[in-house]
Amino acid sequence: MKSIILWLTFGILTNPTCSEVFGWREWWKGTVIYQIYPRSYSDTDGDGIGDLKGVINRLDYLQDLGIETIWLNPIFESPMKDFGYDISNFTDVDPIFGTMADFDDLIADMHSRGMKLLMDFVPNHTSNKHMWFQRSRECNDSSNLYMDYYVWADMKQGCVESDQNSHDKCVPNNWVSRFGGSAWEWDTKRKQYYLHQFLKDQPDLNFRNREVQEHMKDVLRFWFDRGVDGWRVDAIRYLFEDVLLTDDPINDDFYPQPNHQAQYNSLVHKYTADLPEIHPIIREWRAEVFDKYSSLGNYRFMGTQSYGDAKTLGLYYGTEENPEADFPFNFQMIKISPESVSGFEVYRLIHDWITNIPDGAWLNWVFSHHGKDRIANRFGEQNHRAAVLLNMLLPGTPNVYYGEEIGMTNIEVKFEDIQDPWGKNNPCCWKELNRDKVRSPMQWDIGVNAGFSTANHTWLPVNQNYKHAINVQVQLEDSFSTLRFFKKTLQLRKKFPAFRTNTLKYSFVSYEVFSFWRIPDEESVSSSSFLIAINFSNKSIKADYVKHFMPADVNLNTTYGRIKISSSMTRDEEIVDLKMLHLSPGEALVIQSYAIRTKTRRDFKHDLFYCFIYFMCCIHYNESKFDSN
Ligand code: BGC
Numbered sequence: 001m002k003s004i005i006l007w008l009t010f011g012i013l014t015n016p017t018c019s020e021v022f023g024w025r026e027w028w029k030g031t032v033i034y035q036i037y038p039r040s041y042s043d044t045d046g047d048g049i050g051d052l053k054g055v056i057n058r059l060d061y062l063q064d065l066g067i068e069t070i071w072l073n074p075i076f077e078s079p080m081k082d083f084g085y086d087i088s089n090f091t092d093v094d095p096i097f098g099t100m101a102d103f104d105d106l107i108a109d110m111h112s113r114g115m116k117l118l119m120d121f122v123p124n125h126t127s128n129k130h131m132w133f134q135r136s137r138e139c140n141d142s143s144n145l146y147m148d149y150y151v152w153a154d155m156k157q158g159c160v161e162s163d164q165n166s167h168d169k170c171v172p173n174n175w176v177s178r179f180g181g182s183a184w185e186w187d188t189k190r191k192q193y194y195l196h197q198f199l200k201d202q203p204d205l206n207f208r209n210r211e212v213q214e215h216m217k218d219v220l221r222f223w224f225d226r227g228v229d230g231w232r233v234d235a236i237r238y239l240f241e242d243v244l245l246t247d248d249p250i251n252d253d254f255y256p257q258p259n260h261q262a263q264y265n266s267l268v269h270k271y272t273a274d275l276p277e278i279h280p281i282i283r284e285w286r287a288e289v290f291d292k293y294s295s296l297g298n299y300r301f302m303g304t305q306s307y308g309d310a311k312t313l314g315l316y317y318g319t320e321e322n323p324e325a326d327f328p329f330n331f332q333m334i335k336i337s338p339e340s341v342s343g344f345e346v347y348r349l350i351h352d353w354i355t356n357i358p359d360g361a362w363l364n365w366v367f368s369h370h371g372k373d374r375i376a377n378r379f380g381e382q383n384h385r386a387a388v389l390l391n392m393l394l395p396g397t398p399n400v401y402y403g404e405e406i407g408m409t410n411i412e413v414k415f416e417d418i419q420d421p422w423g424k425n426n427p428c429c430w431k432e433l434n435r436d437k438v439r440s441p442m443q444w445d446i447g448v449n450a451g452f453s454t455a456n457h458t459w460l461p462v463n464q465n466y467k468h469a470i471n472v473q474v475q476l477e478d479s480f481s482t483l484r485f486f487k488k489t490l491q492l493r494k495k496f497p498a499f500r501t502n503t504l505k506y507s508f509v510s511y512e513v514f515s516f517w518r519i520p521d522e523e524s525v526s527s528s529s530f531l532i533a534i535n536f537s538n539k540s541i542k543a544d545y546v547k548h549f550m551p552a553d554v555n556l557n558t559t560y561g562r563i564k565i566s567s568s569m570t571r572d573e574e575i576v577d578l579k580m581l582h583l584s585p586g587e588a589l590v591i592q593s594y595a596i597r598t599k600t601r602r603d604f605k606h607d608l609f610y611c612f613i614y615f616m617c618c619i620h621y622n623e624s625k626f627d628s629n
Helices: 002-013 024-029 052-057 059-065 100-112 131-136 210-225 278-294 310-317 343-356 375-379 381-393 464-468 472-477 482-495 604-628
Strands: 033-036 069-072 089-093 116-121 184-187 192-195 230-233 301-304 364-366 397-401 513-518 529-535 541-543 554-556 560-566 575-577 581-583 588-593 595-597
Touching (some): 052 059, 059 482, 100 116, 116 301, 210 278, 278 301, 310 343, 343 513, 343 529, 375 381, 381 397, 381 482, 381 529, 472 482, 482 560, 529 581, 581 588
Parallel strands (some): 033 397, 069 116, 230 301, 364 397
Antiparallel strands (some): 513 529, 560 575
């Protein structure tokens, strides 16, 4: 009874206002980064491909949703072999997307709304149509100013020019391209091989060349001068390769598949990825460019894109003395599959990241992007809202891929229709690798092409589920829709101090449920805390969150709570007893309650219990892994 009274009083007394707690240098901590794949967002000129004007037209929608930061995939001049990641001119806009004037309009419009724009910086490679490459291939002679702009190598000793097609025999070494096949391509003009970690149309820049380094800093400056607020740095782990061109070791854990070309995973990329020389380059970008521009009063953000284990990725934060990225994008959640998803697996991946990155480093989460399955396909449709909620309410900065706010799903593409070079080059594994499936046009309404374009033919097919409520228009009108759910979650995130900390407290109740507390930093009686509980299983689960209230340095002052958000949106504002909380299959709840941090040392009894639960979950996890093999 005492707890109920406390709870009810608390509900009335506390109505925290949303104050801007992050300083101007930290705006990227309080924001949500919304990723727009511009080809697929909104087409205004009727060519079936999205453009910059299309993005401008949708700013009202984004602002109303509560989005403050947009990351745009590349819009630079490009032959589009890798849909913009093959850049032929770093300082102009490709006509497919519009003009520089459109870009200036976009940024002006965004800034007038207090929004920030991040762009995609692609330092590792250019298009083979870039002037630097055209000049570089002219001759291998010091009179050629561009001679060393790319990574060139002779054919193996004993080979003659007519052998050049016989890759296995004559290529400089065994390095494999990320997109399949040898990483070397013969150039008939220069009569040497050039390196490409991606497509042969994307030759790798030679980052050991000082001029290349300087040019790339100028690219950053060019766009900073136009007002860009920060960058997502593409494919950073490939910036350097071993100067001696040593063969990469064979990966003993790799099982080749029928039909395969030299596959990327057949090697351990010891000499072609994550070389230590990358870090001084990032520090230089930070000190010489980002910090200089930031000192003018608008902090410029840097996020790096790379894959690898959490420890390796954690290095991209740099150190306090030598800072690098504000954060490396965290792809742990991309490792979830419909088969592996469970409360414990989610916990394991989150915990792995948090414990392996530098202490106190700011967190962030990526649940889907332009290269990996959409959330509904990865977590299962039943768990889509649970994953959205997790993304939004875990500590740190959420990254949201366009369309996730309405629950868009992958499209089916036939092999013969694939546009994505990664899918095309890998007949063995195209279903898994092709990225078209997650790049389909944004679903705006129930009109032609889901309101994306008036063209007869869009560059990728529109997912037909737009006719069945997966579109913005219908969902805006439905108070129980995924879009309304997304918006409500985002509002909650912005409103309460508990969601601005960089910490969480796990609360273990079972293998199937992932649950955690968000508690404000201050020992203040007026701030709400939240229990987030998600049931990733197909069965109903009733549990006692008080008995299992793990953290020893936190006091729970009531055993009741008020549901602020439920994934079904039918339980919102219900008062629940945390001692017997019921979750239906796939259900996610955000419960406002009253817990405060204390200065108490960790309690030995709690620690023992924690270890026991962890141990039991590990056994369960290993058994279920074993079962599925
Ligand atoms: C991007 C891909 C691109 C590749 C080559 C990746 O990191 O996410 O879309 O194909 O870099 O630039």
